[in-house]
Amino acid sequence: xxxxxxxxxxxxxxxxxxxxxxxxxxxxxxxxxxxxxxxxxxxxxxxxxxxxxxxxxxxxxxxxxxxxxxxxxxxxxxxxxxxxxxxxxxxxxxxxxxxxxxxxxxxxxxxxxxxxxxxxxxxxxxxxxxxxxxxxxxxxxxxxxxxxxxxxxxxxxxxxxxxxxxxxxxxxxxxxxxxxxxxxxxxxxxxxxxxxxxxxxxxxxxxxxxxxxxxxxxxxxxxxxxxxxxxxxxxxxxxxxxxxxxxxxxxxxxxxxxxxxxxxxxxxxxxxxxx
Numbered sequence: 001x002x003x004x005x006x007x008x009x010x011x012x013x014x015x016x017x018x019x020x021x022x023x024x025x026x027x028x029x030x031x032x033x034x035x036x037x038x039x040x041x042x043x044x045x046x047x048x049x050x051x052x053x054x055x056x057x058x059x060x061x062x063x064x065x066x067x068x069x070x071x072x073x074x075x076x077x078x079x080x081x082x083x084x085x086x087x088x089x090x091x092x093x094x095x096x097x098x099x100x101x102x103x104x105x106x107x108x109x110x111x112x113x114x115x116x117x118x119x120x121x122x123x124x125x126x127x128x129x130x131x132x133x134x135x136x137x138x139x140x141x142x143x144x145x146x147x148x149x150x151x152x153x154x155x156x157x158x159x160x161x162x163x164x165x166x167x168x169x170x171x172x173x174x175x176x177x178x179x180x181x182x183x184x185x186x187x188x189x190x191x192x193x194x195x196x197x198x199x200x201x202x203x204x205x206x207x208x209x210x211x212x213x214x215x216x217x218x219x220x221x222x223x224x225x226x227x228x229x230x231x232x233x234x235x236x237x238x239x240x241x242x243x244x245x246x247x248x249x250x251x252x253x254x255x256x257x258x259x260x261x262x263x264x265x266x267x268x269x270x271x272x273x274x275x
Contacts (some may be wrong), residue, residue: 005055014030046270048149049152066170077100078099092119114126133167
């Protein structure tokens, strides 16, 4: 099986898409909608249908969480005992000062060790997100147009999509599909996904889209380029109209694309990229 032309779809899931009501089951709405993501996924699905015969391999990553997670509100409380609202950033210093605490006191030492390790890496500050992409939920599922286009590709190519699950370990954030923000050697699911890395590095052309460009797309590609040979970046094609940033993180999106362009990656839209 050739892996020359690959499509990497990062977290194209319902909970990340700003879906209109007619795309949602009754009573359900996306938990963490990224502005523009629905249109992103529609464009990517249309492009995939147009060029499916030229794509050798598709990888779909899936953010996969539980309610109990150190990046979810259920894990935390304020020093007063009040709830911690989603979109609250928490530092080790704030925890040591008593401003925020794990709900279970026995988790304090492990939490501080994690926050110290996370901040030492200098990539992210812990963010408390709304519960999203809960395993087994509708929000965990793939955007309907992407799911349908991938199904048609499988019928045409007689190959399965490779699904990569990430984020089920509640003790570390896991933006990147390749490894968690703070890998734990005793938890293999948080460590470098060598199988995925080996597959991606076989691509002569790796086309990337997904959500969100400010977080999971960015983290995955940063880790990939850290592990890849120095000459890999020109083999990378990023669909700029197939991804959008989390609201408030537009600067990270812009910096990410600028970094990729400087490294030699190709940036283009779905209308510009022809196979």
